[in-house]
Amino acid sequence: MIKKIALALIKIYQKTLSPDHGLLQGFFPYGACKYHPTCSQYSYEAINKFGILKGAYYSIKRVIRCNPFSNGGIEQI
Numbered sequence: 001m002i003k004k005i006a007l008a009l010i011k012i013y014q015k016t017l018s019p020d021h022g023l024l025q026g027f028f029p030y031g032a033c034k035y036h037p038t039c040s041q042y043s044y045e046a047i048n049k050f051g052i053l054k055g056a057y058y059s060i061k062r063v064i065r066c067n068p069f070s071n072g073g074i075e076q077i
Contacts, residue, residue: 002052003047003048003051003055006047006052006055006056007044007047007048010040010043010047014040014041018038018040019033020033020038021038033066033072034066034071035066035073035074035075036072037075039059039063042062042075043056043059043062043063045077046059047059050077062075
């Protein structure tokens with residue numbers, strides 16, 4: 001139940017506020033995230049694959065790595 005709520009909240013964020021997926025996408029034609037998949041998509045996949053606790057752990061680690069000093073790149077779960 002909590003997993004489904006978390007996944008739904010991520011999808012709502014992606015469709016509304018996300019600069020890579022949502023309404024703000026027009027302002028960022030090349031995308032705002034330096035990672036592929038984006039942090040929100042990575043979080044969605046991690047929670048879906050590993051469950052809420054381990055997925056949230058991976059998501060938090062990813063968001064912490066996403067800073068102006070990181071190189072970005074491609075990451076898979």
